[in-house]
Amino acid sequence: MSTYVIILKEKKTAKELLLKFREAQTPILNCDLVEPLDNKSQNESSNSDTSEEVFANQSSFNNIKLFNPALSRKDRQKTLATWLIPFGFIAGLSFSQMTDLKTFTDMGFPHQLEKLLGGLVGMISGALGSFFSAGGISQEKIDDLRAIRKKSEEGLWLLIIELPIEIEPPWAILKETNSPEIITIGKE
Incomplete structure (x- = not known):
């Protein structure tokens, strides 16, 4: 997938942009709207009309795995641990069975537990x-994260x-929004 x-x-511009994406039938796999880190911008934008249909998940900067290496590291660790x-x-x-070493028996454990303890050590x-x-x-990702954090601290949403890797974003729609910047994070 490609992440932009x-x-x-x-915030209003983001909702309008997502509506245009839906009208253009752009296949969006996931969409998140991140609040600015600047408190003044948050207070102004929170006064907007809440009756509007929400098109994206809205969350804070530090709750997004893409921007918080600690969260993504925990997810990778859980995934690796399951395997x-x-x-x-x-x-x-298997190693204890094949080699028939007496490592734990020499330490005073019963001979029957030798293979099981070998499995526990492997675990x-x-x-x-x-x-x-x-x-x-x-380091490249760290530089991208710093640039994105700086934009969020400036009060920008x-x-x-x-998007699926084979799909390009609708550049014509993006140019209409007068977005200051679009950052491509990477393709997986």
């Missing part, structure tokens, strides 16, 4: 692997649109 961050001055912990258990159990290794391999993001 459209920087807008008003690495059981795999580690099976690998540890712990899988948990540690999921923890350490989930961290880290590229951020409209995050995820």
